[in-house]
Amino acid sequence: MGVLNLTPDSFSDGGKFNNKNKGINHALEMLKSGANIIDVGGESTRPGSKTINSKLEWKRINKILKLITNKIPISLDTRKSEIMERGLKLGVKIINDVSGLDYDCKTKDILRKYKIPFVIQHSIGTPENMQIKPNYKNELLDIYDFFEDKIKFLRSIGIKHNNIIIDPGIGFGKNLKHNMNLIRNISIYHSLGFPILVGNSRKRFIKEISEKNDTKSRIGGTVASSIYLMMQGVQILRIHDVNELLQGLKVFKELIKK
DSSP states (O other): OEEEEOOSOOTTTTTTSOSHHHHHHHHHHHHHHTOSOEEEESSOOSTTOOOOOHHHHHHHHHHHHHHHTTTSOEEEEOSOHHHHHHHHHHTOOEEEETTTTOSOTTHHHHHHHHOOOEEEEOOOSOTTTTTSSOOOSOHHHHHHHHHHHHHHHHHHTTOOOOOEEEEOOTTSSOOHHHHHHHHHTGGGGGGGTSOBEEOOTTOHHHHHHHGGGOOSSOHHHHHHHHHHHHHTTOOEEOBSOHHHHHHHHHHHHHHTOO
């Protein structure tokens, strides 16, 4: 899953692709490199970011969506049911809700109505406060319970389809210890019976581990953690540098051939 942020303030590439032509070209480039789907977002949910209204969010994404949804498989990164429905009417293939259905109570109605693949991500609080001393009894089990409860709730309101994807939310209300424990033990979530998506690309944990060797793109840390996650059976990786990851993966696969 390639990342296309059409925002001025996303954590690593804010303002880089929010011009219409630049955004379309970047999406096509990622697809050409080997991305299976492009995740388009018009609202930054980085730590410390503030909520924007639906009108502004739609203004940022609608022109590009209209131009590329018939050419490129698109995932829509939004917390708002109104934006979800508008995107789906244009041909969006997946909804990616970083709030895990908690921001907008009407998202469950979108799930029920359209029966399309839907990413439910775990997070704590809001982007404004999620990184202020996040705390768990046991992050692995607490997040497992979160997903189990969400799925039970969806089943209870008549959502029977299995187009659900789960995302433990690396960096969304987690410190370095939490993130490392999640990545090391990500396979625990396979027992829930749904595909797993992980957004590890360019995340802060790479900076915290690499210290003086940190870079803006964090490609080395992204590739290393991505290969580890794939070895644990993770089905979808949300990635900024698609070509570089696939290059690393091809070399790794060749090296472990027997």
